[in-house]
Amino acid sequence: xxxxxIGAPVRRKEDYRFITGxxxxxxxxxxxxxxxxxxxxxxxxxxxxxxxxxxxxxxxxGVVAVLTGADLAADxxxxxxxxxxxxxxxxxxxxxxxxxxxxNTKANHVGDPVAVVVAExxxxxxxAAEKVVVDYEVLPAVVDPAKAQAKSAPQIHEVAxxxxxxxxxxxxxxxxxxxxxxxxxxxxxxxxNNRLVPNAMEPRAAIAEYDAGNDSLTLWNTTQNxxxxxxxxxxxxxxxxxxxxxxxxxxxxxxxxSKIFIYPEEVVCLWAARKVNRPVKWVSxxxxxxxxxxxxxxxxxxxxxxxxxxxxILALRAKTIANLGAYMSTFSSSVPTYLYATLxxxxxxxxxxxxxxxxxxxxxxxxxAYRGAGRPEATFxxxxxxxxxxxxxxxxxxxxxxxNFVKKFPHQTPVIMAYDAGDYNASLKKAMELADVKxxxxxxxxSARAGKLRGLGYSTYIEACGIAxxxxxxxLGAGVGLWESAEVRxxxxxxxxxxxxxxxxxQGHETTFAQVVSDRLGIPIENVSVVHGDTDKVQFGMxxxxxxxxxxxxxxIVKALDKVEAKAKKVASHLLEAAxxxxxxxxxxxxxxxxxxxxxxxxxxxxxxxxxxxxxxELEPGLKEGSFYDPTNFTFPAGCHICEVEVDTETGxxxxxxxxxxxxxxxxxxxxxxxxxxxxxxxxxVGQALLENTTYDTDGQxxxxxxxxxxxxxxxxxxxxxxxxxxTLAPSNPLGIKGCxxxxxxxxxxxxxxxxxxxxxxxxIAMPATPAAVWAALQKVNQSRKAAE
Amino acid sequence: MxxxxxxxxxxxxxxxxxxxxxxxxxxxxxxxxxxxxxxCDTSQCGACVVHVDGKAVKSCTMLAIQAEGANVTTIEGLxxxxxxxxxxxxxxxxxxxxxxxxxxxxxxxxxxxxNRKGNELDDHTIREELEGNICRCTGxxxxxxxxxxxxxxxxxxxxxxxAE
Numbered sequence: 001x002x003x004x005x006i007g008a009p010v011r012r013k014e015d016y017r018f019i020t021g022x023x024x025x026x027x028x029x030x031x032x033x034x035x036x037x038x039x040x041x042x043x044x045x046x047x048x049x050x051x052x053x054x055x056x057x058x059x060x061x062g063v064v065a066v067l068t069g070a071d072l073a074a075d076x077x078x079x080x081x082x083x084x085x086x087x088x089x090x091x092x093x094x095x096x097x098x099x100x101x102x103x104n105t106k107a108n109h110v111g112d113p114v115a116v117v118v119a120e121x122x123x124x125x126x127x128a129a130e131k132v133v134v135d136y137e138v139l140p141a142v143v144d145p146a147k148a149q150a151k152s153a154p155q156i157h158e159v160a161x162x163x164x165x166x167x168x169x170x171x172x173x174x175x176x177x178x179x180x181x182x183x184x185x186x187x188x189x190x191x192x193n194n195r196l197v198p199n200a201m202e203p204r205a206a207i208a209e210y211d212a213g214n215d216s217l218t219l220w221n222t223t224q225n226x227x228x229x230x231x232x233x234x235x236x237x238x239x240x241x242x243x244x245x246x247x248x249x250x251x252x253x254x255x256x257x258s259k260i261f262i263y264p265e266e267v268v269c270l271w272a273a274r275k276v277n278r279p280v281k282w283v284s285x286x287x288x289x290x291x292x293x294x295x296x297x298x299x300x301x302x303x304x305x306x307x308x309x310x311x312x313i314l315a316l317r318a319k320t321i322a323n324l325g326a327y328m329s330t331f332s333s334s335v336p337t338y339l340y341a342t343l344x345x346x347x348x349x350x351x352x353x354x355x356x357x358x359x360x361x362x363x364x365x366x367x368x369a370y371r372g373a374g375r376p377e378a379t380f381x382x383x384x385x386x387x388x389x390x391x392x393x394x395x396x397x398x399x400x401x402x403x404n405f406v407k408k409f410p411h412q413t414p415v416i417m418a419y420d421a422g423d424y425n426a427s428l429k430k431a432m433e434l435a436d437v438k439x440x441x442x443x444x445x446x447s448a449r450a451g452k453l454r455g456l457g458y459s460t461y462i463e464a465c466g467i468a469x470x471x472x473x474x475x476l477g478a479g480v481g482l483w484e485s486a487e488v489r490x491x492x493x494x495x496x497x498x499x500x501x502x503x504x505x506x507q508g509h510e511t512t513f514a515q516v517v518s519d520r521l522g523i524p525i526e527n528v529s530v531v532h533g534d535t536d537k538v539q540f541g542m543x544x545x546x547x548x549x550x551x552x553x554x555x556x557i558v559k560a561l562d563k564v565e566a567k568a569k570k571v572a573s574h575l576l577e578a579a580x581x582x583x584x585x586x587x588x589x590x591x592x593x594x595x596x597x598x599x600x601x602x603x604x605x606x607x608x609x610x611x612x613x614x615x616x617x618e619l620e621p622g623l624k625e626g627s628f629y630d631p632t633n634f635t636f637p638a639g640c641h642i643c644e645v646e647v648d649t650e651t652g653x654x655x656x657x658x659x660x661x662x663x664x665x666x667x668x669x670x671x672x673x674x675x676x677x678x679x680x681x682x683x684x685x686v687g688q689a690l691l692e693n694t695t696y697d698t699d700g701q702x703x704x705x706x707x708x709x710x711x712x713x714x715x716x717x718x719x720x721x722x723x724x725x726x727x728t729l730a731p732s733n734p735l736g737i738k739g740c741x742x743x744x745x746x747x748x749x750x751x752x753x754x755x756x757x758x759x760x761x762x763x764x765i766a767m768p769a770t771p772a773a774v775w776a777a778l779q780k781v782n783q784s785r786k787a788a789e
Numbered sequence: 790m791x792x793x794x795x796x797x798x799x800x801x802x803x804x805x806x807x808x809x810x811x812x813x814x815x816x817x818x819x820x821x822x823x824x825x826x827x828x829c830d831t832s833q834c835g836a837c838v839v840h841v842d843g844k845a846v847k848s849c850t851m852l853a854i855q856a857e858g859a860n861v862t863t864i865e866g867l868x869x870x871x872x873x874x875x876x877x878x879x880x881x882x883x884x885x886x887x888x889x890x891x892x893x894x895x896x897x898x899x900x901x902x903x904n905r906k907g908n909e910l911d912d913h914t915i916r917e918e919l920e921g922n923i924c925r926c927t928g929x930x931x932x933x934x935x936x937x938x939x940x941x942x943x944x945x946x947x948x949x950x951x952a953e
Contacts, residue, residue, distance in 0.1 A: 011881055018889030019877040019896060021824015021864035028823035123807065201828045201836060201925050202890040253826075253890030254925050286829035506888030506926045672884050676931060680887065683928030707833040707923070715919035715929040720912065744928075 005519035006735070009672035013525070014510040023251045026205035026220050031279035034207070035064050037272060038125035039265065039282070040115040040132045041291065042107030045141035045363035045700020046154060049105055049134060052115055057131040062124030064276050066132060067268075068115045069104030077101060077271055078238040080262060082328035083479035086166045086337050086359070094166040097157035097361070099327040101237070101264035101271075107136070108156055108326035109363050110702055111291025113264055118276055122283075141363035141700035145323035146300045148360035156326065156361045163361040165324055165333070170341040170415055171317075171354035179315035179352045183306035187389035193377045194767045195298035195323070195694035196687075197710060198370045200505075202253025203284035204293060206266040208273035216244040217273065221266050223247065224255040224503050225543020228480065230535050232262040232330070239270045249533035252505035256684070257369040258293045259505065260545050261330040265292065290705045295694055296370020298323040299336060299377050305385040311395045313404050315352040316344055318381055322359045322367075329368035333359065338416075338476050339374030339464075345413035346382035347424040347460050347638055348404040353414045363700040369545065371684055371745040372463070379461040383750035387458065388763050397754075398432060401460050416476075417464055419636050421728045427662040428460055431640040434722055435660035440644070453647040454657075455759025458640065459751035465739035466551030466635035466730070483630035484548070485541050486556035488517070488564050490623040492609040494602030495527040501541010502553035503533050506680075507741065508673040509549060515669055516554055516735075520561045521601055522588020539626075547637065547739030550669065555733040556629035563625035571623070572604045574613040633732040637739055639663035639725075641682070643751035647759045652775025654690055654756055659721045661747070666730040666738035674740045675723045681744020682721055687713040688745075689752035693768050711768075795859045797822070798866025806853050812846075813837045815853035816863055824864040824893045828923070835922030838894040838901075839863045845901035847921070864893035867900070876900050879939030880932075887926035898922050899936040900943075908944025910937050 004010050017023050054066040080099040087093060102113045115132050119125035140154040147153055148163040156163055180186060207220040217240045223229045226247040234242040252259060265282050273280040284292060303318040322336035341355035386404075390397040405424040412418050440456050447454035467473075470481030487499040498513055514528035531537055544553070565585055572590035573580040582593045590599045599607075604623075607613055611621035644658040661678055668674050691711035695703040704710040729736025749767060756774065757763050762781045765773060790805040797820060804819045816822045816839065827849055828836035837849040840862040867874040876899050879885065886892040902910065902918045910918075915933045924932060 012884070014889070015881040015886060018886055018892050019864075019873070019880050020868055021822070021893050023824070023889050025823075025826070025890065027827075028817075030821075123809070199925055200888070200890075201834060201923065202826070202888065203828065251889065254888040256925070286831070286834075508887070676884050676887060676927060679928035679930040680926045681928075684925070706831050707829050708831050712833075712923050712925070713928075714923065715916040715933065718916075718929055720930050720933065721928065 002519065004515060004525040006515060006669050008515065008670065010511055010515055010525065010670055012508050012511045013514060014508065025202055025251045025253055026207060026222050027283045029207060029220055029250065031207055031209050034279040034281050035118050035120060035276060036122040036125045037269060037280050037282045038117050038129040039113045040117065040129050040134065042103065042110060042112040042114050044107060044136055044138050045110050045143070046139040046156070047107050047136035048139060049103060049107060049114055050137055051135040053133040054115065056133065057117055057128040060124065060128035060131055062120035063128045064118040064120065065272065066115060066117050067272060067275065069100055069102040072100060072102045072271065073104050075271065077267065078236055080264065080267070081232065081236045082330060082333050084331055084334040085477040085479065086168055086333045087477065088166045089169045094333055095160035095164065096328050097159050101267040109365055110700055111365060112326065116268055116272065118272055118280060143362050143364050143696040143698065143700050145298060145321045145360050145362060148362050149358065156363060160361055165328065165359040165361060167358050168337050169354070169356045172352060172414065173354045176315045176317050176352045176354040180306045183314055184309040185307040185389065185393055187305045187385050187392055189303050189384055189388060191301040191303060191381060191384065192766055193297045193299040193301065193380060194688060196296045196370055196692050197290055197694055198256045198258035198293060198296055199712060200254030200256055200258055203286055203289050204259065204265065205283040206269045207279055207281045208269035209279040210274045210277055212277060216240065217270050218246045218248065219266060219270055220248045220250060222252050222259050223249045224252070224259045224505060224545055226503065226533055226535050227501060227541050228543055229262050229266070233267060233270065237267050239267060247535045249503055252503070255505045256371040257296065257373060257545060260543065261294050261368055287706045290710070291365055291702055294329045294366050294368035295325065296367065297377060298367050301381060303381045303385055305389055307389055307393065311393055311400050311403050313348055313350045316350050316385065317354045318344060320355065320357045322357055323362050323364065324359050325362060325364045325366035327366045329366040332366060332368040335369050335374045340378050342416045343375050343378035343462060343464060344382060344415055345417065346379065347406060347462050349406050351414065364696055371681065372742045373546070375463040375742065376685065376746045376749060379459065379746050380750045383459045383461065384753065387754045397458055398428060401428065401458065417634065420633055420731050422636060422638050422664060423726060423728050424460060424638060426726045427639045427664055430724065430726060431642050431660050431662040434662065434724060435642040435644065435658065447646050451649060453649060453759040455645050455755040457643045457751045457754025457758055459747045459754065460640045461747040462636055462638040463742060463746050464634040465547035465637055466631050466733065467546035467548045468634060469631050480542065481630065482542055483628050484552040484556045485539065485626065485628050486553070486560045487624065487626040488557065488560040490564060490605045492606050494523060494605040496521065496523065497529045497531050498557055499531045499538045500553055500557065501538055502544045502549040504544065507544065507549060508670065512669045512673060513554065513557060516557055517561065523601055547741040550737040551635045551730065551733055551739045552629060552631055554735060554737060556627050558734045559627035559629050560625045563627065564623060567623060567625060568604050568608065570619055571608045572599050574619070575599050575604060575607045631732055635666065635730040635732060635738040637663060637665050637743055639743065639747065641747040641751045643755040645752070645755040645759055647756065647774060649778060652771035652778065654769055654774055656686060656719050656752065659719055661721060661723045661744070662726060663740065663743050664726045664728055664738070665740040666727065667736040668725060677740045678723045678744045679721055681742060682748045683713050683718055684745045685748025686718060686752055689749040689767050689769060691717060691768050791854060793853050793857055795856050795861055797861045798863060808854060810853045811849055812851040812853050812856050813848035816848060822863050822865050826890055826893060828890065833921070833923065834891065835898060836891050836894040838897040838922070840897060840901065845898050864897060867896065875942035876939035879935040879942060883931050883935035883938055885927065885932045885935030891922065891924045895922050895924065895932060899939060902936065903940045903943050908940045910940045912937070
């Protein structure tokens, strides 16, 4: 392994600009003649818009335009869409309601845009927005997904009676029922997977600019997938033809899913920029982000697991109600279905699984993929059932897991996925050693002496990443293929630009992708640049989410590098005057086998362009190759996280005192970056388990609408983490990469709750396990103990 | 509009501003020093931390006119020419950043922490002192490591103190 090659903890190439304040995020950009836009948003969760009086606003200083949903409709701007079609069990299609970028007749959640003000300065736009008078007829609202389908619930969209978007299922219901009949033990749980706000630290932003001379538009946007944004805005919303719209995603400050989606704001900026014929800039405020960015999770689930007399799992069944909010966001339908139910087999051999999912509309912010997207919800169901089952049957929880682990590969689960490689026992064993599980009893006694309860919780999770084989997802309803593209451009001087359809917003692609190229071509990593995030530079790509950039994005680069090497060998054969078959490429040099004739990579690159040694008829000049890589399977990262907590019985405060993660990500390109991804994922999962909750009151007002009320994990809420890996290579891609971006967030909530419930001696604790909730649970435990005495 | 004058990263800066202009807006919009970021509206995230007369301040919570006559240092003024400040170097060495958005505020807070607490910072102190800075990417693990290392490096004369 070289100092900068595959497997080396190379320090990041992108860091210099960020640590010196020279990053270029969307809000850092200014266009000549730029105006500012402010959105007037509904203060009501559900309200008919009777009339909008913009006259006072139009008279305010600096106002350029005030635009409403009626203007948008008059210009025939299309609706936003959800791009994954789900079919209900009765065969009917999902009920996708229109989603205008500015509500025209009815606002359906607090924060739904109802008008916009364009002005010379941001302050003027905000001042004028205060003067837009909207006459609302306030309607009753529904926010609780478990109540959305009730007959008495207010109806949000005409197309969706009972607020039901789909009633979907997966698995063999009859076989599952039969298995439950034969069970020796059944574990039952009611689970609420709490609603979260992704909260990337950079608020969303957009600048749209219209070039009247060419009738074209440019959008600078905080997006994880500029090409998908361009496609949707062109083909569905109809703002501009694809070739007349350029989308640039400059430095983007975190996404975690929330910047995948195509939102009203960027559409409105583009539309308004053409209307006022000046650049239009929007930067979200944080409180605005709470009501405008897609939320995550929000499942209500009843789940049951059937065991035989030896603790072998016979079957699992789950019924989930998924809250998709007021509109169907871009990929929302896929999250509680094909990204959730397909992972309910966990790391276990479960002969039969049946899952029903009802997706519902409510008067809340739309819900879509958030780090893990469906897989954290699945892992929480499976890992809580296994843990509680072990406790009920008085089997050691690690032992129960071991008895049920999938041990032979490939393994076909009853819920679509075919696991191709893994060693679940290896990660469990290593994690138990690192966490010193043997010493836990002693530590528990020491905690008890200090008046504290101590608990230990496991989460042996699996996820499906490397999203995704296009044919497979197409058959499941996806509106897009999920391949990735790459182009490797070798310059005449031997330096290289790699163009990728992935997008980085914290993942360090500019380093890891360059490592792969440097390693393969034997050139210094400084001579490699990674180009991404601009539809004018990169021809097409599907973006970054679902832990796909390594498994899919790097695989595309590897395929392009194969072609570069093949072409370069032809050039070298002319340069070295040898048969192409005799050319070998090693350590950045082309050699003629069995001779001392050598050409450096740079020499070959130069000769490819000057083309003096061959005629253009026998070999095309140049050295630039591209690839579209479509995976043949998902990848299946898996591992074991062990959380240890101490609970203060007086205050209910939970302290995470130790964290051990052992993950199998397949081939690791940069271990430093991979560990960082795991750290961040764990923090988000611990946030979900202990701190974060999105609370609406019954009228649909968001109670947790800022960092004053929504508890973001701080440094003092978290421990240092012990993170290690095991390795089984993914057989479906050239380097054996599985993906690491979401593992922490997927594994950790179950580990935390398993640890807390272990400490408390009750399973009745919901997320987030706040001090108040833990304290209340402890009082219940104490009361029932007293009653028993 | 009232005029405001201050010294920013060692250079004089003067402008006419609306009275309601925040220090962060003055830095970002008037001076085009866009390394200082805005991540929330409630003074919690700390992405906007700069030094005013040698002390860490959330520049989203101070009016520009309150900084009249002050000596302000932003992330852009921390390095000594091409030589990075040891805290900047430590964040890179220990992978203390991912998306980079909270990073300028983290680094400015970290330097202030060292100025107040000295060069030997234990993890507990660093974590408590980071109460006013939110990062969504790193889980803080490597930020804590970076600050401890950067603090030591600042003490060993590995470089100079912050620019002020």
